Amino acid sequence: MAYDEYLADRIRLNLKEKKANFTDQKMMGGLLFKMDGKMLCGIHIDKKYGDSLLMARIGEAVYEKELKKPYCLPMDFTGRPMKGYIFVTPEGFDSEDDLSYWLDLCIAFNPLAKASKPKKKKS
Template sequence: MAYNEHLAERIQRVFREKHIVVEEKKMMGGCCFLMNDKMCLGLDTDKQSGKDRLMARIGPAAEAEALKRNGCRPMDFTGRPMKGYVFVDQEGFDMEEDLEYWVQKSIDFNPFAKSSKKK
């Protein structure tokens, strides 16, 4: 799997500090953190640049404001951006407070996110 394990550990630490239980799953070519059986946050390595990036599920309402932040752009795997998801490049999460911001944004949206898990 193509992702930075040190970054995964940093993300896990933020969730632990917030007393949030997540399931870590290798998927989408990287690693995703699931909260309440729903994708909350992920990380992978951008194949074009070779740099680490976050995949944050923040919801459509938070997207416009989030896109103003350093390193943030629409999440686009296929040429069509996914509503409510953003990619965050390294400069947007290098500082701990920036990483905490993205983790918290993802936590805040999780109760409103739809689960794709079949029951």
């Protein structure tokens, strides 16, 4: 199953409307959006849930509050949730206002986020 292209287009349009300087790249069957070289959000295909989820990097300051919403799940790839990252089910980003809310949280956290270390090139 491929990620939701319609959701990808909605995210791109929303980020352009916000004048965000972003890039996107395909990653492990999903799609990742980056801003200032740092992960902003993405689309993750969840086999257990059976749908594309919005992955949002919102930071630890709002993590606990947002996680209490019924359509939010902890981001958990390895059996240990990643603090500051959540998955949002489609019910949570169905409207354009809802999607915009999540992207605003991601953009607000981005200046505080640490960039991942660049991978060393193999010789």
